[in-house]
Amino acid sequence: MEEKYIGHSVERKEGREKVTGRARYVDDLAFPDMVHGVTVRSSVARGRILGIRYGDGIPWNEFTIVTAKDIPGANEIALILHDQPCLASEFINHPEEPVVLLAHPDKYLLEEARRAVRIDVEAMPAVFTIEDSLAKGTIVWGEDNVLKAYHVDKGDVDSAWAAADVIVEGEYRTGAQEQLYIENQGMIAVANPTDGVTVWGSLQCPYYVHKALMPLFGLPAEKIRVIQAETGGGFGGKEEYPSMIAAHAALLAWKSGKRVKIVYDRAEDMVATTKRHPSRTRHRTGVTRDGKLVAMDIDLAIDGGAYATLSAVVLSRATIHSAGPYVCPNVRIRSQAVATNAPPHGAFRGFGAPQSVFAIERHLDQVARAVNLTPEELRRRNFLRKDQTTATGQIIHEDVNFSGLLDRAFKESDYHAKRARFEKENPGATVKRGIGFSSFMHGAGFTGSGEVYLASVVEVEATAEGCVRVLAASTEIGQGANTIFSQIAADALGISYDRIDVAQPDTGAVPNSGPTVASRTSMVVGNLVEKAALNLKNTLVESGLLCDACTEDEFVRACKRYIETRGTLRARAKYEPPPGLHWDDTTYSGDAYGTYAWAVYVAEVAVDTVTYEARVSDFVAVQEIGKVIHPVLAAGQIEGGVAQAIGMSLYENVVWREGRMANGQMTNYIMPTAADIPPIRVFFEEQPYPFGPHGAKGIGELPMDGPAPAILNAIENATGISLREIPATPEVLMEAMAEKAGALV
Amino acid sequence: MSETVEKIEIACLVNGEWRSARVYPLARLLDVIRGEMRLTGTKEGCGEGECGACALLMNGAIVNSCLVPAAEADGAEIHTIEGVASGDQLSAVQSAFLECGGAQCGICTPGMVIAAAALLARHPHPGDAEIREGLAGNLCRCTGYQKIFTSVVRACESGREKSPGNR
Ligand code: FES
Numbered sequence A: 001m002e003e004k005y006i007g008h009s010v011e012r013k014e015g016r017e018k019v020t021g022r023a024r025y026v027d028d029l030a031f032p033d034m035v036h037g038v039t040v041r042s043s044v045a046r047g048r049i050l051g052i053r054y055g056d057g058i059p060w061n062e063f064t065i066v067t068a069k070d071i072p073g074a075n076e077i078a079l080i081l082h083d084q085p086c087l088a089s090e091f092i093n094h095p096e097e098p099v100v101l102l103a104h105p106d107k108y109l110l111e112e113a114r115r116a117v118r119i120d121v122e123a124m125p126a127v128f129t130i131e132d133s134l135a136k137g138t139i140v141w142g143e144d145n146v147l148k149a150y151h152v153d154k155g156d157v158d159s160a161w162a163a164a165d166v167i168v169e170g171e172y173r174t175g176a177q178e179q180l181y182i183e184n185q186g187m188i189a190v191a192n193p194t195d196g197v198t199v200w201g202s203l204q205c206p207y208y209v210h211k212a213l214m215p216l217f218g219l220p221a222e223k224i225r226v227i228q229a230e231t232g233g234g235f236g237g238k239e240e241y242p243s244m245i246a247a248h249a250a251l252l253a254w255k256s257g258k259r260v261k262i263v264y265d266r267a268e269d270m271v272a273t274t275k276r277h278p279s280r281t282r283h284r285t286g287v288t289r290d291g292k293l294v295a296m297d298i299d300l301a302i303d304g305g306a307y308a309t310l311s312a313v314v315l316s317r318a319t320i321h322s323a324g325p326y327v328c329p330n331v332r333i334r335s336q337a338v339a340t341n342a343p344p345h346g347a348f349r350g351f352g353a354p355q356s357v358f359a360i361e362r363h364l365d366q367v368a369r370a371v372n373l374t375p376e377e378l379r380r381r382n383f384l385r386k387d388q389t390t391a392t393g394q395i396i397h398e399d400v401n402f403s404g405l406l407d408r409a410f411k412e413s414d415y416h417a418k419r420a421r422f423e424k425e426n427p428g429a430t431v432k433r434g435i436g437f438s439s440f441m442h443g444a445g446f447t448g449s450g451e452v453y454l455a456s457v458v459e460v461e462a463t464a465e466g467c468v469r470v471l472a473a474s475t476e477i478g479q480g481a482n483t484i485f486s487q488i489a490a491d492a493l494g495i496s497y498d499r500i501d502v503a504q505p506d507t508g509a510v511p512n513s514g515p516t517v518a519s520r521t522s523m524v525v526g527n528l529v530e531k532a533a534l535n536l537k538n539t540l541v542e543s544g545l546l547c548d549a550c551t552e553d554e555f556v557r558a559c560k561r562y563i564e565t566r567g568t569l570r571a572r573a574k575y576e577p578p579p580g581l582h583w584d585d586t587t588y589s590g591d592a593y594g595t596y597a598w599a600v601y602v603a604e605v606a607v608d609t610v611t612y613e614a615r616v617s618d619f620v621a622v623q624e625i626g627k628v629i630h631p632v633l634a635a636g637q638i639e640g641g642v643a644q645a646i647g648m649s650l651y652e653n654v655v656w657r658e659g660r661m662a663n664g665q666m667t668n669y670i671m672p673t674a675a676d677i678p679p680i681r682v683f684f685e686e687q688p689y690p691f692g693p694h695g696a697k698g699i700g701e702l703p704m705d706g707p708a709p710a711i712l713n714a715i716e717n718a719t720g721i722s723l724r725e726i727p728a729t730p731e732v733l734m735e736a737m738a739e740k741a742g743a744l745v
Numbered sequence B: 001m002s003e004t005v006e007k008i009e010i011a012c013l014v015n016g017e018w019r020s021a022r023v024y025p026l027a028r029l030l031d032v033i034r035g036e037m038r039l040t041g042t043k044e045g046c047g048e049g050e051c052g053a054c055a056l057l058m059n060g061a062i063v064n065s066c067l068v069p070a071a072e073a074d075g076a077e078i079h080t081i082e083g084v085a086s087g088d089q090l091s092a093v094q095s096a097f098l099e100c101g102g103a104q105c106g107i108c109t110p111g112m113v114i115a116a117a118a119l120l121a122r123h124p125h126p127g128d129a130e131i132r133e134g135l136a137g138n139l140c141r142c143t144g145y146q147k148i149f150t151s152v153v154r155a156c157e158s159g160r161e162k163s164p165g166n167r
């Protein structure tokens, strides 16, 4: 197949709409009969609801008021488990729990009304940390606070310690992180018993919302319709929470008979919606004197918040990535997601992997020091290679060349020369400079048998004019899905890119191609787009209207003839797993992912010993991601992910007070600005993956994994201070430096 | 309470056209532009002056419209993102954003395009530090800013920022 568009940076499909301000996001949509909705939340972390009071001075008869009693079906937000209510009716399990919904045409009055509602709660003991949850003094979820646990066992760790010359232990922590897409979440709903429920919104996964609305209203699939509006960023934050807002807007619409819009303001979005799971990882690693890993014992815990939501899946990815891209004959991983009385933590780019990659990549620098090897030499002696096995026992069939990636990253970053120079210049300097790196992998697509269960479907349809539309539920959220799908379809059909368009995701019109998550859209869904397009062409060939090697004009004529004589010209493709993949959910072993992206990232930092500020001054990202479909979009994914990860490493600090985010504003929760981000230099190695479209692998999440440990390794190189937690804010650095100075006295 | 405050009539020259609206004096200019005037290209990201998604030009100066009371905009000349292209002809900044990948999800883009044009009006050939400084009031969560920097450089290379919206 000729690659006329694949591999080239064609114009982004919806780019013009975006640069001219014409793209319509949910808050840009307005309808004449529309009213606004707001959510009244609990303010205590845990307790029993005694009553709801509606204060004086508000014309309550003008308002639509919804409580749990008004829910026509089941009071739940269906996801994996059914533990999270749509509106709390009796018990409160976190401080942002929704209890009452209000709707009114006047936004200003609505805000006053929200403040006039009092929810009386009898407080109950609550749990706010991983440690308290694990101590099980207070049980806040299920029988033991454990939302999910996994065991991974490879070899025999207990008998392997004897073979180790050195054992290195360490504990590592990562904080919560807010996705901070610049478009706040929002939904518009119309709902009534005759027509059912329709919602428009800012979301990643139309069929997740669809699945949640069915039991809530007790309606069949065809009575629920979910349509994605242009979406201003997601990063996982619009994976599961949109179901909640859609449910709320739809309940208000159902009761009021009006179209209802709920759009969160920044503060509500920050405090109430999901964030990255905080984590704590303990490593105990046995290594020989010559730097061979002989045993890895990993104990990992993440804070899931008040309900199960996606924690089981986040934990799964964290678990599988926790031993890194290294070969070790004996590995034991014990992992748990535990409940606390914070709003549920959820999907955020990387999905558990950034937490566990941070731990292993910080830890290996400590291991290297313990055996007197450089960080790179220790890794080189243990890198996973072809035909070797990962912690889950997956045999790697690709020709992974980590040493090559490392060489390239060191060359591009001038690693060795800089390390030598900083060592010379740092003594006596107030601004200390350092350089560090991390090597890591990211599994693309759903874990284990996930893709088989999803059984995604894509369709394509041609018009009599010879234009082709891709029908999929995969959403454009800034990553470029529309563009990539169009490139793939155009090349498969041998027609021009301008002839392709991608349908707006609408559960009433597109098949379920699965959620837009897990770096699966280009690799898994893109492959289905290609197959569906080839099937469409095949239909024309088999009907005798087209020869295999056709021109664009011939294709256009064939479409016209086909539609005139036989009707609709549509084709589909359904997911089939690559041959030979085996995964065992009970032992948590086997082929965790169809493939991985592999990477080495190098960070250079400058640490000011007077202000205690650390800055990233240069960044090199080298990765092997199969075929690069669109160089500009691909680099944009890496750069954007690295910037978010720099935020996670140094700036973005969620301050918790009794389960509630205390700094829910952009003024005090600090994400990087144009002035904070260094040059990010991105390099791709391409080794085509046979089961991705033209060899492409997933890349969206990869760049979130590597920067944090690289940056903290660089800080250690600069200052000699080995930080074990992120974010490494000035407060953390100040304390660590004071401690080090104290220890020296 | 809001009902007791009288609405006032304001008029502004928006993208070259006089527009008027009846609004509460303390209503945010952002809401008036997006609501009463139905120009939804200007976005809200934070509502507190931090993100720049709501940036527009008021009397030639870049402002965060979420911080401007409507009454203050009475009589002002305003340029929003809708006025930047002339018909189908994109401005140099817009073309550069399109070519260089300066827009991903696009929600920061209207504000970014306005800020970039304002920057180029001040510094026709900005250096790296000036670009960073000039865009530091506009947050983008998608791009990591690199492609936005490239877009600005490309725009000044193509150097044809002439339309009034780009001053
Ligand atoms: S919305 Fe005005 S600065 Fe963010």
Ligand code: FES
Pocket: A182, A232, A233, A478, B102, B103, B104, B105, B106, B107, B108, B109, B139, B140, B141, B142, B143
């Ligand atoms: S492109 Fe999404 S916030 Fe900038």
